[in-house]
Amino acid sequence: MKFSCEKAILQTAVTTAGRVVAPKSSIQALEGVLIEAAGDSLSLSGYNLETGIITTVSADVAEGGAIVLSARLFGEILRRMPDDVVSIAVDGCSIHIQCGPTSFDIMGSSDEDFPELPRVDEGRGLSVAQSSLRAMIGQTAFAVSDNESRPIHTGALFEAEEGVLTMVAVDGYRLALRREKLLSQEGEGKLSFVVPGAALREVEKICADSDEPVTVTQGDRHVTFQIGDTLLVARRLEGEFLNYRQTIPQNNAIVLEADSADLQRSIDRASLIINDKLKSPLRCKFDDGVLSITSKTAMGSAFDACPISGDGKGLEIGFNNRFLLDAVKAAPAQRVRLELNTATSPCLILPQEGEADHFLYMVLPVRLRASE
Numbered sequence: 001m002k003f004s005c006e007k008a009i010l011q012t013a014v015t016t017a018g019r020v021v022a023p024k025s026s027i028q029a030l031e032g033v034l035i036e037a038a039g040d041s042l043s044l045s046g047y048n049l050e051t052g053i054i055t056t057v058s059a060d061v062a063e064g065g066a067i068v069l070s071a072r073l074f075g076e077i078l079r080r081m082p083d084d085v086v087s088i089a090v091d092g093c094s095i096h097i098q099c100g101p102t103s104f105d106i107m108g109s110s111d112e113d114f115p116e117l118p119r120v121d122e123g124r125g126l127s128v129a130q131s132s133l134r135a136m137i138g139q140t141a142f143a144v145s146d147n148e149s150r151p152i153h154t155g156a157l158f159e160a161e162e163g164v165l166t167m168v169a170v171d172g173y174r175l176a177l178r179r180e181k182l183l184s185q186e187g188e189g190k191l192s193f194v195v196p197g198a199a200l201r202e203v204e205k206i207c208a209d210s211d212e213p214v215t216v217t218q219g220d221r222h223v224t225f226q227i228g229d230t231l232l233v234a235r236r237l238e239g240e241f242l243n244y245r246q247t248i249p250q251n252n253a254i255v256l257e258a259d260s261a262d263l264q265r266s267i268d269r270a271s272l273i274i275n276d277k278l279k280s281p282l283r284c285k286f287d288d289g290v291l292s293i294t295s296k297t298a299m300g301s302a303f304d305a306c307p308i309s310g311d312g313k314g315l316e317i318g319f320n321n322r323f324l325l326d327a328v329k330a331a332p333a334q335r336v337r338l339e340l341n342t343a344t345s346p347c348l349i350l351p352q353e354g355e356a357d358h359f360l361y362m363v364l365p366v367r368l369r370a371s372e
Contacts, residue, residue, distance in 0.1 A: 005060070082102060094108075130212050131209045132180040139176065143326070156169045168241075269302065278297040317365050
């Protein structure tokens with residue numbers, strides 16, 4: 001195999017494919033990227049048996065072939081190379097890398113040792129703008145569970161119906177929901193599947209802030225994301241996802257509005273004396289026109305007040321500071337609507353009245369003790 005490629009292009013491709021490479025594996029090939037040269041392009045693949053990435057770039061291919069190189073070593077070599085054209089020649093498992101006056105001779109491994117990535121040749125699909133999908137993942141992935149006792153909730157639910165994509169993540173303490181319009185959808189009826197959170201975070205990194213489409217295809221056991229010249233394939237999570245519609249309370253008695261930035265700053269200030277060792281809930285008291293937030297730990301106490309629109313009728317409710325702050329940070333609006341009922345009912349964070357219903361966050365309360 002013999003080819004040459006611009007250093008910046010090749011380095012970006014190795015970084016992209018290397019996102020899912022296993023840092024340590026009993027299968028040595030999984031610590032590497034598979035490079036395949038044919039025609040006038042290179043295909044670079046990374047795979048960890050759960051998620052795979054294939055990205056294609058243009059190259060001057062003099063002789064086709066395939067080799068597996070250590071993702072870490074090859075990436076470091078390219079990073080330190082001068083900005084020029086990189087030429088690579090492969091003889092068996094010996095690789096010569098040349099760029100300007102700099103050269104390396106390293107060993108690779110046979111492409112036959114690299115597991116074949118799953119293929120989704122048939123299945124229903126949908127298309128959504130890269131910027132929309134990137135925002136949806138960024139504003140829901142924080143609520144994906146890390147509890148392996150319920151594997152289905154370690155991913156996010158995708159539901160596509162009537163031209164709208166809904167993404168939902170839950171972890172037992174909170175719920176994050178985002179909706180965006182689809183560019184297109186294949187077939188009739190609802191499309192529903194669950195994608196692992198780890199794979200979605202890689203999709204978020206690959207997506208650009210553009211209106212270019214991402215094509216998502218659901219197979220029997222896997223789902224693929226085609227993003228420009230890069231394909232990500234992930235194993236679907238199987239099981240019964242939470243019936244989130246039934247868990248969201250309706251007709252809440254208390255409806256308030258607040259400026260997102262003001263609310264975020266108040267929560268952040270009141271959380272300064274809380275940490276992993278000194279845990280304490282935020283005590284939130286909703287009065288007429290003001291939300292009072294207090295916290296108390298062995299380090300001391302904190303108080304802050306945030307202006308709100310509406311009367312909270314003196315409702316006092318406790319929240320995990322991080323869960324509440326994550327939800328407010330993620331809300332893609334300058335002002336949000338807070339819906340509450342009792343001290344033991346969830347708090348809903350939604351768009352203010354009159355805006356499109358494109359996000360919803362639900363945070364469960366924490367019981368307050370008299371000393372807190």
